[in-house]
Amino acid sequence: MPAWQAGGVGGRARSARPLVRVQVVALAAGVLLGCGAAGGRNRITLWVHSGPGPERDVYRASIRAFNESQNEVQVDLTELPEGSYNDQIYAAALARQLPGVLEFDGPYVTTYAWAKRIIPIDPFPAIRAVSRDMLPTLVSQGSFNHRLYTVGQYDSGLALWGNRKLLAQAGVSPPAEPWSLAEFEAVLGKLRRSGLDHPLDMKFNYGAGEWFTYGFAPILQSFGGDLIDRRDFRTSRGFINGPAAVKAMTLLQNWVKAGYVNASTRDDADFIKGRSALSYVGHWTYASYRAALGQDLVLIPMPNFGGRAVTGAGSWNFGISADCANPQAAARLLAFLMSPGEIARVTEANGAVPGTFTALKTSRNYGPGGALALYKEQLFRDEAVVRPATPAYPVISTAFAEAVNDIIAGADVKTELDQASRRIDQEIEDNRGYPVK
Amino acid sequence: MATRSSETAPWCFAAPGLLLLSLFLVLPFLLAFLFSLTDQRLLASDALPTGFVALRNYARLLADRNVWAAFRNNLYFAAVVTPVQSALALGLALLVNRELPGARLFRTIYFMPVATTMAVVTVIWSLFYAPDPGLLNRLVHLLSLGAIGPRDWLRDPRLVMPAVMALSIWQGAGFQMLVFLAGLQAIPRDLYEAAALDGAGGWQRFRTITLPMLRNTTIFVLVTTTIQALQLFTQVQVIAASGASAPVNTFRTVVLLVVQEGFRNGRIGYASALSVVFFLAVLGVSGLQRALLRGRDGP
Numbered sequence: 001m002p003a004w005q006a007g008g009v010g011g012r013a014r015s016a017r018p019l020v021r022v023q024v025v026a027l028a029a030g031v032l033l034g035c036g037a038a039g040g041r042n043r044i045t046l047w048v049h050s051g052p053g054p055e056r057d058v059y060r061a062s063i064r065a066f067n068e069s070q071n072e073v074q075v076d077l078t079e080l081p082e083g084s085y086n087d088q089i090y091a092a093a094l095a096r097q098l099p100g101v102l103e104f105d106g107p108y109v110t111t112y113a114w115a116k117r118i119i120p121i122d123p124f125p126a127i128r129a130v131s132r133d134m135l136p137t138l139v140s141q142g143s144f145n146h147r148l149y150t151v152g153q154y155d156s157g158l159a160l161w162g163n164r165k166l167l168a169q170a171g172v173s174p175p176a177e178p179w180s181l182a183e184f185e186a187v188l189g190k191l192r193r194s195g196l197d198h199p200l201d202m203k204f205n206y207g208a209g210e211w212f213t214y215g216f217a218p219i220l221q222s223f224g225g226d227l228i229d230r231r232d233f234r235t236s237r238g239f240i241n242g243p244a245a246v247k248a249m250t251l252l253q254n255w256v257k258a259g260y261v262n263a264s265t266r267d268d269a270d271f272i273k274g275r276s277a278l279s280y281v282g283h284w285t286y287a288s289y290r291a292a293l294g295q296d297l298v299l300i301p302m303p304n305f306g307g308r309a310v311t312g313a314g315s316w317n318f319g320i321s322a323d324c325a326n327p328q329a330a331a332r333l334l335a336f337l338m339s340p341g342e343i344a345r346v347t348e349a350n351g352a353v354p355g356t357f358t359a360l361k362t363s364r365n366y367g368p369g370g371a372l373a374l375y376k377e378q379l380f381r382d383e384a385v386v387r388p389a390t391p392a393y394p395v396i397s398t399a400f401a402e403a404v405n406d407i408i409a410g411a412d413v414k415t416e417l418d419q420a421s422r423r424i425d426q427e428i429e430d431n432r433g434y435p436v437k
Numbered sequence: 438m439a440t441r442s443s444e445t446a447p448w449c450f451a452a453p454g455l456l457l458l459s460l461f462l463v464l465p466f467l468l469a470f471l472f473s474l475t476d477q478r479l480l481a482s483d484a485l486p487t488g489f490v491a492l493r494n495y496a497r498l499l500a501d502r503n504v505w506a507a508f509r510n511n512l513y514f515a516a517v518v519t520p521v522q523s524a525l526a527l528g529l530a531l532l533v534n535r536e537l538p539g540a541r542l543f544r545t546i547y548f549m550p551v552a553t554t555m556a557v558v559t560v561i562w563s564l565f566y567a568p569d570p571g572l573l574n575r576l577v578h579l580l581s582l583g584a585i586g587p588r589d590w591l592r593d594p595r596l597v598m599p600a601v602m603a604l605s606i607w608q609g610a611g612f613q614m615l616v617f618l619a620g621l622q623a624i625p626r627d628l629y630e631a632a633a634l635d636g637a638g639g640w641q642r643f644r645t646i647t648l649p650m651l652r653n654t655t656i657f658v659l660v661t662t663t664i665q666a667l668q669l670f671t672q673v674q675v676i677a678a679s680g681a682s683a684p685v686n687t688f689r690t691v692v693l694l695v696v697q698e699g700f701r702n703g704r705i706g707y708a709s710a711l712s713v714v715f716f717l718a719v720l721g722v723s724g725l726q727r728a729l730l731r732g733r734d735g736p
Contacts (some may be wrong), residue, residue, distance in 0.1 A: 090703065116483060172644070207677075207682060394701060394702055397702075398702055409592070409683065411684060432485060435484075
């Protein structure tokens, strides 16, 4: 039995003890593991995504802080470009070259959990303590087959950003409650008449990738559709291409056809330069929007397009690879990253929802009256739907994003969604429903 | 003794090349063929071992509209690019072959795009193609005296392939120009002098001396350009990955589809079947081309 499992069993009995004590146990076990024999520090490689966002700088600072805070574990940080991150870890997993600890983009983690390329982390006492404090959406995102595989420092928020000045010019006041579909379309009409050619920005410049699934599946779910049957993840037929889904995606297509959305937008400029009054996007634009609009920036709840308001959830999360030479030390790193101070460090920078209840309490942006508190309220109102945690997710996301891309360009909605459903169901069938042992 | 060494010597010389070819070309192809008969995944689980699925992947290919679209895009691209790019290269070669001051400078200029990485070329051309303030839109506006309004070159399903073709021809023609130039310089001067003495005009000299003498060069250029055109990948990959694009089936090529199915969706078996079919298709096209070009009393 590996040492970390023994530690886990022991830890279960003491699970009520304070976090500090548990870390001491973990530390002792880590030293006993043998790497201490060389007299040096245990080395762990950590892979993170790196893009134009502020997260890269935060990870550097966090890892420096971790390395300086103790003498046993030395973490080497490797940054991979965000655009091809998923492809790169896929290739690394294939070559059995995964680092000790790595980041996953939302539900992409499930494939690795199913293929046993990462290990369950619930046996580690420090992680168990953290997971009890973690937001339910993040627990659900990191779980597969009743085990916890990853922890996330933050959850995402999806809603509308508004330009107060442009809204006022059109006689629209930012609502406290979600707009209904009729209200939302009336607002678009008013904004159009006030002189805005494309009043709504939907970040089509991100391209036919994960954003399309993350951002637009909630519209479909608002009408009662979904990407897949969540009861057993066996079929998407009637869900991704059912009447509700067709209605939702026809709506999206109509907004583009009516010119409310600029389908060929290339960057964030539409909203920042005041060509659009509303921006449909996640929390990650907060810093740049805030810098551009200042006090004119207002956060507007996700509208209730169909039967209920639905928003997205889930974000980057950390797991430990099966090849990790020292899982105990890796768990220690995860516990450090999940400490309130580190969560505050990253969420202050990227505007995301702090991933634990403890960190949420002390957050400036998410406190009462905080600029971003709306994201938290949406989560707590159970409006957030996590992307399906199934090993089929990469195919689901590709199929749906390509369908959305074609639909935006004017293709027949039902045909495109049928095609996506066929691709997904074929994938599940080819993998015999992803059996677990 | 002498006969023995003459039998083994060629093999010894060929051995290193043959070894490398079989290791990096023949073996992977055989593996791809084997994988294409299985449901091999990129990341397999112990709970689901790879199984033999006979021809299922091939049956799926036939029913997959993405595959048909990819082959259509490839053929469209090759059918336009091969003749246009080869003709343009020949034209450029004729121009820079003249003994005029500055010919060397133009040779370098025409060759420069070849030395530029295709990914970089594509990114820069995407800026030219930008919908509103793009260079190309301004040019079209100016040349058409305002009659043709701005187009969204990379998002319009009918314009995206021509846009890719234009940048590919621009980038690639310099290389074929160099090949043609070498061919041109190998043509003996006295042939032209004799023809001039006989009173042949410029066009006659080109048709009766230059073209026949360039026959082998032309075959080489056409065959290699066709194969390169069929392998179109970088340009469409960059466009697919750089934000708002046209519907993917209006520009995705077979190689891009293979990469996406294999490495993004993890369907190695399926991607292998696709690459086997693609290999046979390319083999067929170049075989046909050779047969046609050599058919007429060729070398």
